[in-house]
Amino acid sequence: MTVLDLQQVSKRYGDGPGEVHALRDVSLSVDAGELVAVMGPSGSGKSTLLTIAGSLEEPTSGEVLVDGRLLSALSANDRARLRRRSVGFVFQDFNLLAGLTAEENVSLPLELDGRPLKSARQLARDVLEQLGLADQATRFPDELSGGERQRVAIARAVVGDRHLLLADEPSGALDSVNAEAVMRLVRAACHGGVAGVVVTHDAQLASWADRVVFLRDGRVVDQTAPPPPPESLLISDQAR
């Protein structure tokens, strides 16, 4: 099932001589259960792609469909609702609201959606437990390490029945061991049925994806082949 579908999306900023083409005719579709990495150097338009996919910005031309719904046909409030219900964002840093505990941060999108406090909290606790963050539930963001903060952010991005996870360099500010833990979590979430898009310039991070899309100067220039079945990779492992 296709969760995210970008069709011929272009984005221009500015006018006249200062005009910048952030994206040119980008098409990309992501299925449920699939983790796609968008790789490209800085300024290649990858963050723009993510914000357009998450309805934070509108494309200059082209269409975006999330869950089969055309974003351009939705009002601002409807788009906000879509973000609450279907889309989860994880940014490089600054993901959690200070002043709210980890659990409250996770339950925030549910509460924004009008879910009663009790059930929202219960769901948040469940997700944190599943992600092995049960101990951190009652802590405030400034009491968490960077890696823990990012993992709580991922928990928030997938809490409820949200099934589109958009991450912008989610492990960019972390050391490689913490980065790996974060990416494992993203991958686990995707294999649980979430469609994931990670934008990054880091090949190690991108290599966690099922598919890597290369973005250059606002265009999709290439993508990796579908991976061989895991069995073929593990022959050596099994042989041991």
Add this chain to the structure above:
Amino acid sequence: MTTAVVDPLARRERASGGAPARRAIVRWSARLFRREWRQQTLLLALVTVAVAATTGGLALATNAGPTASTTVSLPGNDPRLNDDLAAITAAFGSGQVIHHRRLTIAGSIATVDLRAHDTGAADPTTRLIGGRLPATIGEVAMTHRLAATLGLHVGATWATGDRTFRVVGLVENPQDLHDTFALTASGGADPATNVAVIIHGAPGQLPRVHLPSGAPLQIEGVSAVSKAASTLAVLALATMGLLFVGLVAVAGFTVVAQRHLRALGMLTSLGATRRQVRLVMVANGAAVGLAGALAGALAGLGGWLALAPAMESVVGHRIDRFAIPWWGVGAAVGLAIVTAVAAAWWPARSLSRMSVMAALSGRPPRPQPARRFATVGCVLLAAGLVMLVGANQIPGSASHRGRILLVLGIVTATVGLLPLAPLGIGALASRVGGAPVAVRLALRDLSRYRARSGAALGAVTLAVVIAATISVTSAYQSATNGPTVANLPANQLVVYRSNPREPLPDINAEELHTAEQGIATIASGLGAQKALELDTARDPAGELLQGAAVPGRERAALLAMTAEPGGGSRIEMLLPLYLATPAILDHDGISPSQIDPAADVIIAKPLLALVQVTRRALGSHLVLGTGPRHTIDPKIQTLDMPAYAAAPVALLTAHGLETTGLQPIVAGWLIEARRPITAAQIRGATKTAAAVGLTVEAADRHNTSQLGTDASVAGIVLALGVLAMTVGLIRAESANELRTLTATGATAKTRRTLTAATAGSLAVLGVLLGLGGAYVEAVAWYHHRLGPLGHPPYANLLTIAVGLPVAAAVGGWALAGRQPPAIARRPLE
């Protein structure tokens, strides 16, 4: 990660998430506020102070106005007094009837108001504060002041003229603590000078009554219009105050919003609607408003209850400290909350409209084009000025509508000034290319964060406008209405040869000798070294200026204003003239060479404007003389000299004396002591004077108005306070840049310059806008008589114009040297 238990479609389709979402937002906002209320202490304090001041001000204003009961007076010699009283009772309802008799005190210009009324009945104008009320016509109760003047106490005997009273008690008029009188039992003040009846209702609202005797009805009291005016004044003040608080709060909340920019962007990315994002700030505003308003109301009420007794002597009447305009306090609290919410809503609005990505990366919203803002400001300013002009043209500008239009005009024009602030900042920032880096950085920052610097500048401007308006208008008023000066300074006495209300008698050498001996006694009693002889001039033939209605001075030289040249029937204004003897000139600090040989009269400078204004308004002629034979059109010279009503303010020169052909004669003496003269000294002087047939005039209570100076100082203090707050806010927010600067090797001097430049430039702009605005408003209001505006209160305005920027820059310099704490640590947002 499927943790959903409820089908999303089964949930109610609401865009905003309803009450649970609002609860979540408000909870977060409250949590934020709890975490960082310290950073918002300034805002809280501001709202608190404003509400406290408004509450106290409302209580004071309600109780400050004159509370005199309305009285109807009849002349005491009314032949049909009882019929008239019956007619008044029939028309206005029955009320306390008070007989007044004016008694003179031997040797003093002062008189005593002896009252008599039925002491058994309730009387709003009398309150017993010691002893008892008089029961017979041989007993009196008197006020403290009178008792002090006469040197009497309860139990003493007071002999005056042919009557003798026993003092049995002390009383006061709770409606007017300055009221000085003696009270005796009914019938004790006959024959009465006049008879007053206390009635209900305000003057102007009473029906017309024709008295059987045909005597004119004199009604005194506080008019409904003046009561409404004081309410209106408080309202205008409260509006200004809240506008002020609102502006500073906008600056403050802009900073708060800036601080939470990324968090709010994050919230949007989570699916919060614009309304919900605004709710965060609005809830914060409401919290600040509520906390500040309640604390302020409590502080204001507490302060009022504690200070009310002290206020009684200031306002001059007893105060019921629980007579508080509760509706007004409630309105102030409500308005403060609304102001805080609105102030928080304003930056939240532009924030919720900006791009989420910009918010997430912490880029401030692009400032609104200053020009469009400025256009709005110009339109408002123009509208306000038109209202001011219009308010003055409504027939009877004292009317209700005129006053409302005046207040509206001032508020509109002042509000119109505020949007001009960002333009000023932009203009200043674009002209500093060659300045040192710290100055450039400070101005660049002001211009970049225009939302908060604009609001801060607006607040400074407002403070300057208020101060400048008060000092400009009070200067105008005093130029128009003449000096509202005391009769004498506290350390001077004037001793007249005879009571000035009576004609000046001739004097022979023996009499003069006796008088001079009395004067010497009085002077030594006061510790004064000498007495200054005051001479006047008169016509030896005793011819009178026709129509001169000032009793007692008919025969002495007068500077008068008459409807016709040469002394007509109507005399509008009179100034007694004293001869410009060398002794007097020396006393007033004038050297003889300063005097124009052709001048007939020298007058004190403040009087000139008065003379000119009256002359222009009435179209009358200025004459000098005592009667047709000695009346001339005088040549007047003005000089700087002290202006007291009883002291020589108008001097007849030798040239004037010659021209009029009058003869000099001794009128009295001016005695100057080193210290303020006490009541006991005055009593002694009066006694001595009475013995040799002289009359003493001492200083009345002082009511010299220092309004203009006070306003300038208060305005500077206010503006400085605001500056300190907002500069603190702005600079605290750029702590990060400060860290970078320090890391790049900036010294304390750089930091000091930065803060001083920020504060100083805000102050300079505020002063320019504020003074300009105040003057434009004054011109609009006084457009029909611009003359006196040509004499601005230079000292006061200069204090504001120079003092504020200098104080701001110096303060910024002094306070900003501290090293930023923990260079590496960056607080988690």
Add this chain to the structure above:
Amino acid sequence: MSVRHSLLALLSEGPKYGLQLRQEFEARTGEVWPLNVGQVYTTLQRLERDGLVASDGDGDDGPQRNFRITTDGEDELAAWLRTPPDLSSPPRDELVIKVLIAARLPGVDVREVVQVHRRHLVELMQQWTRIKDLAANDDVALALVVDAELFRLDGVIRWLDTADGRLKRAKADAGVSTAAPLPKMPKLPRRVGVRR
């Protein structure tokens, strides 16, 4: 083999003499790759045998013979440029040469070549990451081996990214730079033996 393909690449610019080929080869690899004349001629003979180049002489007077590339030779060159190098042991040199050469060749989009390699490397990394992902959590040894491989590949990709950026900037600066000879490899100062 890289000498073989390098010569093909030089010939794709136009017919050249054997000696000239040797000089240009050395010049363009920054003199890090010395080549003797015999090696050049052996390689050329093999290329002629395989039908990838043709010569106008009959085989004796070596230095005078003029070589040119055939259509098959051009196909072979294009295929080689896009063939991932064997990264098992010192891999970078081959990749570097490929990129260097691709940058010189008219009609070849060097950035596209870079991208092909990048994609291939990322695919490799994906496979290694998968292995790490599927391996038991306590298999530290495997994780260490995989990490080593991932970091090595990551390093290569970073070089490619840098090269990509550099080439982009060079292209933007001026079209001339591709025609000019590559700068000579700077010599590292020899510390040993300088002092006597």
